[in-house]
Amino acid sequence: MPKVGMEPVRRKALVDAALRVIGGQGTLAVTMSEIARTAGVSPALAHHYFGSKEQLLIATIRSLLGQLRQDAVAAVKAARTPREKVSALIRVSFRADQFAPETVAAWLAFYSEAQRSEDVRRLLVIYARRLRSNLLASLRALCPADDAERIAEGAAAMIDGLYIRQSLKSAPISIEASIALTEDYVNAHLRANGG
Amino acid sequence: MPKVGMEPVRRKALVDAALRVIGGQGTLAVTMSEIARTAGVSPALAHHYFGSKEQLLIATIRSLLGQLRQDAVAAVKAARTPREKVSALIRVSFRADQFAPETVAAWLAFYSEAQRSEDVRRLLVIYARRLRSNLLASLRALCPADDAERIAEGAAAMIDGLYIRQSLKSAPISIEASIALTEDYVNAHLRANGG
DNA sequence: TATTTTTGATTGACTCATCAATCAATAAAA
DNA sequence: TTTTATTGATTGATGAGTCAATCAAAAATA
Numbered sequence: 001m002p003k004v005g006m007e008p009v010r011r012k013a014l015v016d017a018a019l020r021v022i023g024g025q026g027t028l029a030v031t032m033s034e035i036a037r038t039a040g041v042s043p044a045l046a047h048h049y050f051g052s053k054e055q056l057l058i059a060t061i062r063s064l065l066g067q068l069r070q071d072a073v074a075a076v077k078a079a080r081t082p083r084e085k086v087s088a089l090i091r092v093s094f095r096a097d098q099f100a101p102e103t104v105a106a107w108l109a110f111y112s113e114a115q116r117s118e119d120v121r122r123l124l125v126i127y128a129r130r131l132r133s134n135l136l137a138s139l140r141a142l143c144p145a146d147d148a149e150r151i152a153e154g155a156a157a158m159i160d161g162l163y164i165r166q167s168l169k170s171a172p173i174s175i176e177a178s179i180a181l182t183e184d185y186v187n188a189h190l191r192a193n194g195g
Numbered sequence: 196m197p198k199v200g201m202e203p204v205r206r207k208a209l210v211d212a213a214l215r216v217i218g219g220q221g222t223l224a225v226t227m228s229e230i231a232r233t234a235g236v237s238p239a240l241a242h243h244y245f246g247s248k249e250q251l252l253i254a255t256i257r258s259l260l261g262q263l264r265q266d267a268v269a270a271v272k273a274a275r276t277p278r279e280k281v282s283a284l285i286r287v288s289f290r291a292d293q294f295a296p297e298t299v300a301a302w303l304a305f306y307s308e309a310q311r312s313e314d315v316r317r318l319l320v321i322y323a324r325r326l327r328s329n330l331l332a333s334l335r336a337l338c339p340a341d342d343a344e345r346i347a348e349g350a351a352a353m354i355d356g357l358y359i360r361q362s363l364k365s366a367p368i369s370i371e372a373s374i375a376l377t378e379d380y381v382n383a384h385l386r387a388n389g390g
Numbered sequence: 391t392a393t394t395t396t397t398g399a400t401t402g403a404c405t406c407a408t409c410a411a412t413c414a415a416t417a418a419a420a
Numbered sequence: 421t422t423t424t425a426t427t428g429a430t431t432g433a434t435g436a437g438t439c440a441a442t443c444a445a446a447a448a449t450a
Contacts, residue, residue, distance in 0.1 A: 004419065006425060026310025029224060031409060042427050047411060105310045111362060112307040115221025115300045125365040153368070154376050158349065161356025167306060170320040173348070181349050188383040201399060226435060237401050242437060 007049065011059070013039040014046055018060040023102030028057060028109045054117070061110055061123050064103075068127070071095065072134060082141035086155075089134055090182050093159045094175050104167045132156050147193040151186060158182050202244065206254070208234040209241055213255040218297030223252060223304045249312070256305055256318050259298075263322070266290065267329060277336035281350075284329055285377050288354045289370050299362045327351050342388040346381060353377050 017039035021030045032053055036043040050056040075088040097103060114121040132152050139148035162178045173181075212234035216225045227248055231238040245251040270283035292298060309316040327347050334343035357373045368376075 004424060010425090027307060032411085033409075043410085044412085044427055045425080048426080053410065108303075108307050108310065111359060112222060112303050114363060115303065121363065121365075125363055128360065128363060128365060150376065150379070154353065154380060157356035157360055157376065158353050159356065160359045161352035161354065164306060164355045164359060165323065165352055168309060168316065168320055168323060170316075170323060181345065181352065184345070184384070185349060185380060188387050189379070191387070192383050205399090227437085228435075238436085239401055239438085240399080243400080246437095248436070 010039070010041060010045065011049055013041070014049065014056060015060050015063050018056055019064060019106060020102070022060070022109055023106040026105035026109060028113050032056075054119075057113070058119055058123075061120060064106065064110075065123060065127050068092070068098065069130065072130070076134065076138075082138040085138040086135060086142075086186060087183065089131070089138075090155070090159070090179055090186075093131070094162075094178050094182075096175060099163075099166060099175055099178070101166075101169065104163055107163060108167050128156065131159070142190055143193050147189070151189045151193075154189070155182055155186055158185055205234070205236060205240065206244055208236070209244065209251060210255050210258050213251055214259060214301060215297070217255070217304055218301040221300035221304060223308050227251070249314075252308070253314055253318070256315060259301070259305075260318060260322050263287070263293065264325065267325070271329065271333075277333040280333040281330060281337075281381060282378065284326070284333075285350070285354070285374055285381075288326070289357075289373050289377075291370065294358075294361060294370055294373070296361075296364065299358055302358060303362050323351065326354070338385055338388050342384070346384045346388075349384070350377055350381055353380055 014035060018030075018035045021035050021038055022028060032046050033043045035056070036046045039046070046056060050059065071092050072089060075092045076085050079085040079088040092098075110120060110124060114124050135152040135155055136148055139151055142148070143151070159182060162173060162181065166173060166178075209230060213225075213230045216230050216233055217223060227241050228238045230251070231241045234241070241251060245254065266287045267284060270287045271280050274280040274283040287293075305315060305319060309319050330347040330350055331343055334346055337343070338346070354377060357368060357376065361368060361373075
């Protein structure tokens with residue numbers, strides 16, 4: 001079998017498999033065996049390439065975050081006005097694949113893990129900061145600086161909150177309704193405080 | 196040792212210990228041994244009274260939810276006007292003990308567990324519904340019905356979101372700031388839509 | 391009251407399953 | 421032949437759940 005150059009292929013397959021398994025079970029307490037099986041390799045190979053379960057999980061989170069970042073950058077770049085940039089950031093947060101139950105479950109598991117793992121926590125803090133500062137940059141062009149801070153904080157909180165409520169799957173809020181709720185929030189506050 | 200009537204005492208001690216250990220470690224993946232040790236009894240006794248780890252965890256969540264419900268009922272009863280009732284509900288959600296890092300960590304762990312355990316999920320859904328309908332009842336007196344629905348939904352999401360962000364402990368938002376942000380949201384929308 | 395019986399409370403020791411991690415062995419390129 | 425890819429088999433640790441045995445209070449009986 002050993003065609004040379006398998007390493008990047010296997011790494012990606014394992015990371016993708018990890019995300020799928022974690023999302024499916026809604027917890028980081030998944031076995032290396034299951035991840036490996038999903039990726040179509042032996043558990044030993046997973047250890048060979050990642051050294052430990054922890055490292056594989058870190059790589060998995062990194063991958064998810066990296067994808068989100070790419071989407072956000074592209075969306076902001078495509079938008080013309082500051083107000084459109086804000087809407088673009090909101091829309092990215094609720095994109096269908098991000099808002100899918102398995103992805104939401106994975107996010108939740110990562111947040112929970114952040115209580116224990118400093119590495120995971122740091123990654124999530126970076127994500128939170130990035131969303132906040134992206135929003136802030138555009139909002140500053142639309143209202144006074146300290147109002148912008150408050151609106152950015154509030155919008156970010158609302159996005160996270162809608163994710164959590166989505167995770168319960170009780171009265172699943174649609175993507176459109178989630179976007180509308182967040183947009184409403186921004187609009188109401190811009191009208192009250194801004195230009 | 197056997198003074199009769201230990202059962203309720205031990206049950207409570209174990210539930211309290213479970214909440215403390217879960218909060219401390221930020222995960223439901225805690226051992227019966229540790230919970231039992233914290234409660235000052237043997238692991239075997241924990242099994243004797245609760246049958247299984249799952250049952251002990253369920254009882255623990257029930258206890259936390261029950262306390263929250265009691266607080267909410269009292270707060271609403273004490274408030275006079277509908278608008279004051281809304282504020283009271285917000286304040287209860289951010290009460291110091293509820294917003295403490297260990298409690299927030301425990302909540303997060305429960306949400307994560309809800310992805311797997313139907314029992315846990317049901318309990319959390321009940322909590323979410325209760326918060327929503329409590330808010331709704333008061334908001335209906337303040338603005339048109341469908342605006343009330345949207346505001347209740349948004350406020351509940353914002354509260355949950357502020358909890359999540361609190362769990363990261365990066366830029367810890369103070370209790371007062373969290374309350375202010377939520378109140379701002381309600382005010383802005385009442386002004387826009389309501390009386 | 392004194393003695394026996396019953397029963398709730400409690401635990402140490404054990405079993406059984408699970409899982410991360412290791413390693414020696416094999417197979418195929420280079 | 422050296423290096424890279426890959427795995428089956430194994431190990432060591434951990435943790436949930438079980439069980440038989442012990443201890444002492446309470447209830448029954450003499």
